[in-house]
Amino acid sequence: MSGGSRQPGRTVTSKVLALLGAFDAAHPQLTLTDLARRSGVPLSTAHRLVAELEEWQALSRDADGRLRVGLRLWELGQLAPSRLVSLAHPWLQELFVTTGENVHLAVRDGLEVLYVDKVYGRRAVPIVSRTGGRLPMHPTGVGKALLAYEPDWFVKSYLARKLERPTPHTITEPGRLARELAAVRAQGYAFTYEEMTLGSCSAAAPILVDGRAVAAVGIVVSSRRARELPRLIDPLRNAAAGIAKASPPSSGSGP
Amino acid sequence: MSGGSRQPGRTVTSKVLALLGAFDAAHPQLTLTDLARRSGVPLSTAHRLVAELEEWQALSRDADGRLRVGLRLWELGQLAPSRLVSLAHPWLQELFVTTGENVHLAVRDGLEVLYVDKVYGRRAVPIVSRTGGRLPMHPTGVGKALLAYEPDWFVKSYLARKLERPTPHTITEPGRLARELAAVRAQGYAFTYEEMTLGSCSAAAPILVDGRAVAAVGIVVSSRRARELPRLIDPLRNAAAGIAKASPPSSGSGP
Numbered sequence: 001m002s003g004g005s006r007q008p009g010r011t012v013t014s015k016v017l018a019l020l021g022a023f024d025a026a027h028p029q030l031t032l033t034d035l036a037r038r039s040g041v042p043l044s045t046a047h048r049l050v051a052e053l054e055e056w057q058a059l060s061r062d063a064d065g066r067l068r069v070g071l072r073l074w075e076l077g078q079l080a081p082s083r084l085v086s087l088a089h090p091w092l093q094e095l096f097v098t099t100g101e102n103v104h105l106a107v108r109d110g111l112e113v114l115y116v117d118k119v120y121g122r123r124a125v126p127i128v129s130r131t132g133g134r135l136p137m138h139p140t141g142v143g144k145a146l147l148a149y150e151p152d153w154f155v156k157s158y159l160a161r162k163l164e165r166p167t168p169h170t171i172t173e174p175g176r177l178a179r180e181l182a183a184v185r186a187q188g189y190a191f192t193y194e195e196m197t198l199g200s201c202s203a204a205a206p207i208l209v210d211g212r213a214v215a216a217v218g219i220v221v222s223s224r225r226a227r228e229l230p231r232l233i234d235p236l237r238n239a240a241a242g243i244a245k246a247s248p249p250s251s252g253s254g255p
Numbered sequence: 256m257s258g259g260s261r262q263p264g265r266t267v268t269s270k271v272l273a274l275l276g277a278f279d280a281a282h283p284q285l286t287l288t289d290l291a292r293r294s295g296v297p298l299s300t301a302h303r304l305v306a307e308l309e310e311w312q313a314l315s316r317d318a319d320g321r322l323r324v325g326l327r328l329w330e331l332g333q334l335a336p337s338r339l340v341s342l343a344h345p346w347l348q349e350l351f352v353t354t355g356e357n358v359h360l361a362v363r364d365g366l367e368v369l370y371v372d373k374v375y376g377r378r379a380v381p382i383v384s385r386t387g388g389r390l391p392m393h394p395t396g397v398g399k400a401l402l403a404y405e406p407d408w409f410v411k412s413y414l415a416r417k418l419e420r421p422t423p424h425t426i427t428e429p430g431r432l433a434r435e436l437a438a439v440r441a442q443g444y445a446f447t448y449e450e451m452t453l454g455s456c457s458a459a460a461p462i463l464v465d466g467r468a469v470a471a472v473g474i475v476v477s478s479r480r481a482r483e484l485p486r487l488i489d490p491l492r493n494a495a496a497g498i499a500k501a502s503p504p505s506s507g508s509g510p
Contacts, residue, residue: 069331132329
């Protein structure tokens with residue numbers, strides 16, 4: 001039995017990781033009590049472990065005493081595999097400059113899209129994606145662009161679940177979604193119309209390396225400007241092709 | 256005695272953190288043996304703890320079997336305090352578009368500058384700074400811009416150390432550096448001429464909130480273009496002022 005665990009079989013490491021994992025986009029700040037509750041670590045143990053995590057700057061305290069992820073973890077996270085993001089960033093930048101729109105880059109992680117980079121200016125509309133954030137695949141442009149290139153068995157199992165429906169316009173009917181994905185594959189790009197957020201539309205293109213969509217690049221615009229989506233296709237596909245060409249065959253996962 | 260520690264007094268948490276802390280910009284990938292050696296954790300313990308860290312995606316393995324920081328830590332790191340970066344990013348973006356140059360944002364952490372954001376394009380010259388990277392203060396534009404606004408006691412203790420000298424042009428003589436910092440404070444911006452890297456020059460401006468430099472924004476250009484640095488001052492100071500105006504008084508640390 002390691003580390004004075006009260007819960008037999010639960011290692012200290014797993015408790016430390018449970019404490020860290022209690023933070024997410026919806027809970028970036030937690031009191032010690034909430035942290036203990038969310039992680040399932042007893043309060044006294046949490047108190048002791050948090051002190052060590054704070055000392056190392058893995059966690060830090062806000063002015064109001066609540067805990068949050070610390071600078072040191074941010075710094076450490078920057079060492080995660082980032083070849084794709086480094087390669088892609090200048091292309092996103094150029095796409096932002098060419099189109100004047102917010103641009104983002106996403107990869108598939110499990111059944112979600114994970115936003116790994118975002119280029120945005122002061123004038124463009126804010127978008128719901130957040131670097132490090134996750135969204136379901138079927139209601140997002142980048143998600144459809146990625147899902148369309150997954151093997152059949154993956155798509156089938158994706159569609160077999162109960163699909164989230166963030167707006168009344170989200171396509172959740174499996175047959176319709178399958179046809180939509182076939183169209184994306186045929187065209188090489190995806191659109192969404194208020195499927196993730198009311199008031200927003202998007203266009204996205206997959207980054208294809210050896211026939212596999214390793215990531216997708218997307219743009220979100222206000223739905224008042226939905227008719228402008230087609231003019232974004234060429235710049236998007238250009239950027240996607242440029243990134244694909246610069247990517248080594250093995251790159252593809254990780255931010 | 257917790258977690259089967261062989262080194263009395265060393266907790267499991269401290270060993271987990273030592274394993275994570277063994278990774279840095281110079282060592283983004285490590286074999287298990289190197290990781291154990293660098294962290295001072297016995298190999299068998301390292302083996303066991305790494306398995307737990309891998310399972311949680313805190314660490315991941317490259318194709319060659321070496322370990323590196325995993326996607327999950329990157330994701331977690333994105334939750335670190337980032338108000339300043341979020342606020343500043345659109346301004347950096349605009350600065351990049353206006354000037355066509357690589358732009359970066361840095362804060363002081365200890366005796367170093369920590370680069371917390373960077374906007375770069377395909378055509379601009381690559382710069383030595385890396386998001387999440389650190390450099391000494393005195394040879395960098397952002398570092399001088401930050402150091403110039405630190406209290407006297409801090410500057411004195413900074414200058415009292417043996418100062419790094421990455422190039423023959425680095426200013427390390429304390430008297431000269433102190434005069435340089437006084438000039439930066441008087442002018443409100445800093446220049447460097449091949450002081451960090453041969454072939455590169457930079458210009459930087461502090462982001463002043465309540466008289467304190469909470470961060471600095473900088474641009475690096477090839478030294479062949481050193482005569483163009485003055486034209487970057489106005490855009491840099493504009494961006495710095497815009498970010499400062501948008502910053503709440505308490506923001507200032509963290510990426």
